[in-house]
Amino acid sequence: MDRARVVSGVRKGFRAIAIAFVVATLVPVLLGLLFSVPVGRVLSLIVATLLLQANAAFVGMGLGLHPVFILVVMTLVEVGIVLAIYEILDTFAEQSERVKRFTKSTEEKMARYPILQRYSAATLIVLPMLPVIGLYSSVVIGWLLRWDKLQSVFFVTLGWVLVTGFLLLVALGIVRVVF
Template sequence: MNPDHLFTLLRQTSKVILIVVVFALLLPLLLGFALSVPPGVVLGLISSTLLLQANAVFVGVAMGLRPAMILAVMTLVEVGAVLAIFETCDTFAIQSARVRAMLEKTEKKMQTMKYLSKYGVYTLLFLPVFPIIGLYSSVVIAWILQWDRHLSLLFITLGWIGICLVLMLMKIGVLKIVF
């Protein structure tokens, strides 16, 4: 392996690890500490979020956490996951000529689909809701279609918060009262 490629791979890997540690571990644990939530409970919610995605709301409610705490921890984990997946995808593009060729092909195709390239990013509000697509696939879709990264993060996060709130209201029973 070329030393330049190895250095780039190590740099990108370090970036991904740092993002995950800060957003998905450190910040949620600090929030838990500030709100006197035991670290084991916070770690349980973090791991549930990584595994169950938005369905981790049910775990947080079952653990007796306040809704704001659940939403804050789950959103921090989501932001960390989204940023880490974007960086991981970038690493593949840097390291693989095949991936770069696929991206170039996609870019040419997107130029012919002005509507999708201009407004497609808004679909990220809804993609995290679908079980088949979910959070992780939404990021990869945004990356492949080369949508604006900041807008993608914003819309994925808004969709994430929306589905988490709906599931939380459903679990607490508010939706049963409304409907």
């Protein structure tokens, strides 16, 4: 393997970690400090978001945090993780010939359907809401199908905000869910 590619891969790996740390951890902790929220509660919400995804809204409410603060912190965690996943996937695509071939093949297939290329990222609104797919898989799906990165991040985040907002309304008792 070419040494330059290895160094580039390591550099991009650290970049992904830095993005995740700054956006998903540092900014929420600083917001917590700004609004006098104990750091332990903020970190608990961050970890719960990483593990439980949108269901962490219930943890945030259990911690006694304000719903708007919960939504903002959870969205920052989501954006940080989504951007880091994209960095990691791009690094794999650059480092692995197999992944390069696969993404090139996918791009060629998607080029045959311009309407899919143009509007498909909008389907990512729904994916973070699905228990089986969730947040992490929706990013991978958008990346594999070679949809526009900015659109994909926007629509995944929009879906995330909608599902998290809904779960906050459920946690507040404003919306009742009967199964």
